[in-house]
Structures are given as structure tokens and as C-alpha cells.
Amino acid sequence: MFTIAIHGGSGTITRSDITPEQEKTYRQALEQALVTGHAVLANGGPALDAVEQAVRSLEENELFNAGKGSVFSAAGKHEMDASIMCGHTLKAGAVAGISNIRNPVSLARLVMEQSENVLLMGRGAEEFAQLHNIPVEPDDYFYTDFRYHQLKEAQQANKVWLDHSRTNTGKGTVGAVALDQAGNLAAATSTGGLTNKMYGRVGDTPIIGAGTYANNQTCAVSCTGYGEFFIRAVVAYDISCLMSYKGLSLKEACDYVVRDKLKSIGGEGGLIAVDRAGNVELPFNSEGMYRAWRNQPGAGDVAIFG
Known part of the structure; x- marks a missing residue:
């Protein structure tokens, strides 16, 4: 049974934060990405293709803090991160601190498949993209008034903001996980990071095992939240380990890591996960x-609030 799940960020999100019209738009965007990935699986395609295409859909929607909708760094730039992992081979690819790449998740996959590396960063990653003719866009493509005003507010407050904090209702990190008809798992994650981030800050998104992980023997995971805590807790890999070493179910592992372990160190956020049986x-x-x-029989949901 094939299954796919996607996310567009977590945080302080209540019905009072967005209008009914905005909620409808967000739900439509989530549904579009879900349908894109689900169609790949329904046609017998691999989980890797499904998660890449679902994340690309979210990267190309300015509502979400990834790709086109990425937030501004303190330098007034868009510094994006992304990663992807194959549960069958345990191969992974990631990029950090890149600019002008239309779909960072596709560059991450190229790193996985066309290099001997796992993680490339900054100018080097961009040179690698150029070598392989990855589509790029001018700065204007990534500019929105909403993101620019976020930056100015953050600079005036002298703070670094999660995109999905109460004062910033735009969406955060995006991701997807999938199980295909062949029984293979995959995960992918993409983000623009934190508004007003400095010093070349990199969060958990491109860190394999922290923000993204996939293993056919256990599960596929994509995380969203304050990345520093997810790195410290090695969240994505920890869930896989709890299933492998302690025999916990996907639900038991996820509940423990997100609601107990992560919360105990002050980490706010969430994740999506699917196991080798198709449980979500x-x-x-x-x-x-x-x-x-959504799974093969058609069960599923689109949701925003807690």
C-alpha cells in the first residue's frame, strides 16, 4: 500500500491567526502538493520522485518558506537549505546556504545521484548546480513584500524569527515522506530558514538524521520547527532508532520524541513520518x-490547526 504525507511548517497557528480566505488558499496549496506526489505513486513511480515532486510544488508556492517563498536573511538574501534521502539505498543528498536555485530539493537529489558527497554548501553548491544545468531564477523571483516586511520588523526588533511564530504567520519549512508500491521509503525537506538569520546559520533541514531521514527497515521522516533543537536531539534518526533498537511502533516513537524528548529541551515543532507498512x-x-x-485506498486528511 503506497502512502504520502507532506507538511508546510509548524508553530503558533490558531484560527484567529488567518482569515477563512487565507485558510482556503493554504489548504488548496497543500492539496495540490499532495495530489502531485500521490499521482507519482499511483502510477507506480518511486517514492523518491513522489517526495521530490511534492516538495517542488511547495517550493514554487510563495505561501511557504522554501524556494520562491523563502524568508530574507540579515544580509537581505535568500539562503536556502534542502535534503533528500532514499530508504532503499540509504543514499542522501543535501545543500545549504544556496541562492537563486529554483528548486533546492532537486539540487539536493542531484548531489545524491551525481556526486560522491552528501552535503554541499553556498557557492560550491551553486557551481555544482551550474555544471548540471539546474534551473536558476533572478532575485526578483524570490521577492515578496510580505517577506521583506518580515525582515524589516525582525531587524527593528533585533531578533531572529521562526517564520511560523505568532508574529509571523507565513509558513515554515516544507517536506514530504512516501512509501511506494515497491515498498521503498523516501523523505525530503526544504526551507528558507529563519528571518534575519546571521553568520551563515544552517538549521536541521539539510542535516541527515536531524531534519530528514529514511530507511526501508523502519520509516521516513521530515521535520519542521526550531532547527537547533532538532539537531541536538537528532530527531529524525532517533525515531528510526527507537523502532529498530527498541521495537517501538511508529506512533510510539514519534510521540516520545516530539512530545517528551524534544519538548523537554525546549524544542517546538513537529514532523511527518511513514513506516514500511504505510502507517502515517x-x-x-x-x-x-x-x-x-493520503494512502492508496484514498484515506487521508488536510489539516492546519491543532
């Missing part, structure tokens, strides 16, 4: 998470 979990310890899932 979408836990979060914040007030909401932009999320959706």
Missing part, C-alpha cells in the same frame, strides 16, 4: 502544523 504519523507539540496525507 503527523505529531507536533506546537499549536498547529500545515499537513496532509
